[in-house]
Amino acid sequence: MTRADIPIEELRASHRRDYDPYHQVPIAEQLAELADRRETVPVSYSARGNGCWVLTRYDDIAGVLRRSNRGFISFPNDPDGINSTGADEGMIPIELDGPRHRQFRVMLDPAFSPKRVAQLEDGLREWANRLIDDWIGAGECDFNKGFALPFPGVTVMKIMGWPEEDLDRLYGWVDIVMHGVPGVPEDEANAARGKAHGEIREYMFALIAERRAAPPREDVTSAALAAEIDGKKLSDSELFDLFLLMMLAGLDTVQSVLGQAMVHLARNPEQWDQMFESTAVLNSAVEEFLRWGTPPVPTRTIVDDEVQVGAVTLPKGERVHFPLAVANRDPSYYENPDDVIVDRFVDMGAKPHVAFGLGPHRCVGVHLARLELRIAFQELRRRLPKFELAADRIPQEHLGLAWGVDNIHLRFEPGTRELT
Numbered sequence: 001m002t003r004a005d006i007p008i009e010e011l012r013a014s015h016r017r018d019y020d021p022y023h024q025v026p027i028a029e030q031l032a033e034l035a036d037r038r039e040t041v042p043v044s045y046s047a048r049g050n051g052c053w054v055l056t057r058y059d060d061i062a063g064v065l066r067r068s069n070r071g072f073i074s075f076p077n078d079p080d081g082i083n084s085t086g087a088d089e090g091m092i093p094i095e096l097d098g099p100r101h102r103q104f105r106v107m108l109d110p111a112f113s114p115k116r117v118a119q120l121e122d123g124l125r126e127w128a129n130r131l132i133d134d135w136i137g138a139g140e141c142d143f144n145k146g147f148a149l150p151f152p153g154v155t156v157m158k159i160m161g162w163p164e165e166d167l168d169r170l171y172g173w174v175d176i177v178m179h180g181v182p183g184v185p186e187d188e189a190n191a192a193r194g195k196a197h198g199e200i201r202e203y204m205f206a207l208i209a210e211r212r213a214a215p216p217r218e219d220v221t222s223a224a225l226a227a228e229i230d231g232k233k234l235s236d237s238e239l240f241d242l243f244l245l246m247m248l249a250g251l252d253t254v255q256s257v258l259g260q261a262m263v264h265l266a267r268n269p270e271q272w273d274q275m276f277e278s279t280a281v282l283n284s285a286v287e288e289f290l291r292w293g294t295p296p297v298p299t300r301t302i303v304d305d306e307v308q309v310g311a312v313t314l315p316k317g318e319r320v321h322f323p324l325a326v327a328n329r330d331p332s333y334y335e336n337p338d339d340v341i342v343d344r345f346v347d348m349g350a351k352p353h354v355a356f357g358l359g360p361h362r363c364v365g366v367h368l369a370r371l372e373l374r375i376a377f378q379e380l381r382r383r384l385p386k387f388e389l390a391a392d393r394i395p396q397e398h399l400g401l402a403w404g405v406d407n408i409h410l411r412f413e414p415g416t417r418e419l420t
């Protein structure tokens, strides 16, 4: 029987299994539930929010990503299907598709090339040590506040060519926009979010005016100022949109992988030793933590008449939602998928993971993210050869649009500052 013979309500009902992307459970528990779905109903329908289909198999997820905007659109990229900001157009470039999206990638890709990214290495290493210097003498640190948040923050500032001395101010606002204010009522948190968003906007508009008046430089800001999309230069609002996405896309993701990795390594110190046995193992460990600790969760909406997803033919208008982490734990491609095996990617035998997505929207920051993770692990290893989790502070995982860990407090032998 073809899909056209089955009313959509019937198709949904026969595949129904609700899914909560914001469920307050540990990541392993959400993944165990998704693994069970993969076995029993690999393409399932969840009626939560405006409803969506939840994908669980590597091949189904990779297939949707590869087709990307042929068959699917990316806006709004929200699991509940709600365009919460009320915007007419999607965020640049992650919620754009087709030729307009391609023009943004033609502008962005060279600005994030391996060569451009490699030029940042020394500066990033120095910044990693500057951050470590701030707490190394205390013998303990709040890892997110002291490293996992500001390190990706400064990396974005560097590739964008923004003044590094504004890091604390800018990322103080970004932190509030993304994570609200812990412990305050929802309306107060929303007000703080709105205020911080306004402050970022004001800061960015001033920066854009300054950079328009200055000679071009070799950074992403100059590339964006020079770009013509659909034959026109970008307006201040479009530039703001793009710059805001850079800050958001490059922050939670790297922070999440670093956080999940450090919690795991505190509990498995033999792997902290093993991953530095050779450069090959270290590079493999970076890939393994990206695979095992994949944070982002894309959503797409079908625009063709019908699209085959796994064994199910879905009609136009249906939305598919897929935590990339579940593709990366598919036992069809990864033996003992829930285990961290730091040398899993050494011999190139393991299937490439999809932590950075695939197809037209594949992450712009792939090379940058890999460099950041490698430098972070190397410098943390050099300065913190041994560390553990503070016994009185329990790390807390969250789900959502990017999965991650809060409340990571590390203890270690106090060390000395290296930079003045």
Ligand code: HEM
Residues within 6 Å of the ligand: 074, 077, 093, 094, 095, 105, 156, 245, 246, 249, 250, 251, 253, 254, 257, 290, 294, 295, 296, 298, 299, 324, 354, 355, 356, 357, 358, 360, 361, 362, 363, 364, 365, 366, 368, 369
């Ligand atoms: C561990 C680190 C990172 C991970 C796992 C990650 C993952 C992803 C994924 C899965 C996508 C595609 C989403 C989709 O298909 O809807 C994406 C897109 C994107 N990422 Fe990353 N990312 C990381 C770091 C970064 C960094 C450091 C930057 C830049 C500073 C960045 C900038 C972007 C941008 C601009 C896009 C949109 C690309 C487009 O729509 O064409 N990401 N990222």
